[in-house]
Amino acid sequence: MEFRQLGNTGLKLSCVGFGASPLGNVFGNVSDEDAISSVRFAFQSGINFFDTSPYYGGTLSEKMLGKALKALDVPRSEYIVSTKCGRYKDEGFDFSAERVTKSIEESLQRLQLDYVDILQCHDIEFGSLDQIVNETIPALQKLKEAGKIRFIGITGLPLGIFTYVLDRVPPGTVDVVLSYCHHCINDSTLEDIIPYLKSKGVGIINASPLAMGLLTESGPPEWHPASPELKSACQAAATYCKEKGKNISKLAMQYSLLNKEITSVLVGMKSVKQVEENVDAARELADSGIDEEALTEVGNILKPVKNQTWPSGIQQS
Ligand code: NAD
Numbered sequence: 095m096e097f098r099q100l101g102n103t104g105l106k107l108s109c110v111g112f113g114a115s116p117l118g119n120v121f122g123n124v125s126d127e128d129a130i131s132s133v134r135f136a137f138q139s140g141i142n143f144f145d146t147s148p149y150y151g152g153t154l155s156e157k158m159l160g161k162a163l164k165a166l167d168v169p170r171s172e173y174i175v176s177t178k179c180g181r182y183k184d185e186g187f188d189f190s191a192e193r194v195t196k197s198i199e200e201s202l203q204r205l206q207l208d209y210v211d212i213l214q215c216h217d218i219e220f221g222s223l224d225q226i227v228n229e230t231i232p233a234l235q236k237l238k239e240a241g242k243i244r245f246i247g248i249t250g251l252p253l254g255i256f257t258y259v260l261d262r263v264p265p266g267t268v269d270v271v272l273s274y275c276h277h278c279i280n281d282s283t284l285e286d287i288i289p290y291l292k293s294k295g296v297g298i299i300n301a302s303p304l305a306m307g308l309l310t311e312s313g314p315p316e317w318h319p320a321s322p323e324l325k326s327a328c329q330a331a332a333t334y335c336k337e338k339g340k341n342i343s344k345l346a347m348q349y350s351l352l353n354k355e356i357t358s359v360l361v362g363m364k365s366v367k368q369v370e371e372n373v374d375a376a377r378e379l380a381d382s383g384i385d386e387e388a389l390t391e392v393g394n395i396l397k398p399v400k401n402q403t404w405p406s407g408i409q410q411s
């Protein structure tokens with residue numbers, strides 16, 4: 095497993111990160127045994143970075159991840175945990191200082207931890223970005239001073255939210271950005287802002303290399319927000335790979351791992367088999383590179399929908 099520095103944090107993350115949203119049953123039901131064995135196998139395979147949120151499965155993902163990490167029975171310093179605040183299944187969005195301060199206490203209890211490495215404001219395009227700058231991030235700084243969190247992050251879909259916030263906070267206030275669905279075979283727009291993010295000294299995490307299931311043989315879940323056109327193009331790409339005896343998810347994972355400016359590629363996993371496949375994809379990439387022929391063919395199939403995304407968030411004033 096390759097480890098990469100996360101911005102200026104001093105943290106070294108495995109290039110494959112464990113996305114724990116599937117542990118909240120958001121991609122179908124997962125048993126406690128599968129959750130625990132997936133996390134264990136991931137850790138044994140060199141994955142040291144685990145991401146969750148109170149939102150995933152209405153707190154279930156945090157609880158399952160906490161249980162699975164505890165079962166590892168290794169020193170706390172051997173794994174890096176990120177969770178989020180401001181987005182909740184029952185309450186919706188609340189980025190107030192009061193809510194996020196209470197939120198971390200609840201998360202720590204569910205995760206059975208004394209601190210998290212990164213606390214991220216979850217999907218900030220659904221809140222007021224000025225509130226994030228003026229109220230939420232200052233509240234997170236207090237949590238940092240209190241030792242509840244080590245680093246501060248922001249997450250969301252539209253890339254403009256990152257530049258808006260980073261242009262308005264003092265340098266070094268935001269340590270990490272987590273972008274999703276913008277560095278996969280069908281959408282590479284994250285690349286455009288990497289020089290800017292680097293100039294701001296923030297660490298970059300790329301989530302959803304499989305485009306939340308679009309780039310899998312079995313296809314996306316019911317709730318997936320992509321257009322029918324994007325869904326069918328991805329399905330055609332998956333079928334092409336299958337007919338050639340190749341696997342779209344492996345290719346997608348490898349594509350996401352190619353850019354070394356991105357510290358970790360967070361992929362959602364719910365079984366030992368998926369962990370094994372994704373870790374093998376990373377190893378194979380390091381040993382023999384990507385399958386250029388398949389990448390070109392899949393790129394051609396996806397060309398008509400390249401960089402197509404979907405609306406997310408509220409109109410900012
Ligand atoms: P993803 O692109 O990682 O796809 C996950 C889906 O692919 C799941 O159904 C999973 O079971 C399946 N899968 C995983 N490995 C596979 C394999 N080898 N073959 C076939 N199928 C495979 O999408 P994701 O889970 O949404 O994103 C990864 C993680 O990133 C999340 O779990 C979460 O931790 C984080 N994330 C954060 C945000 C945010 O903060 N706004 C948004 C999206 C994702």
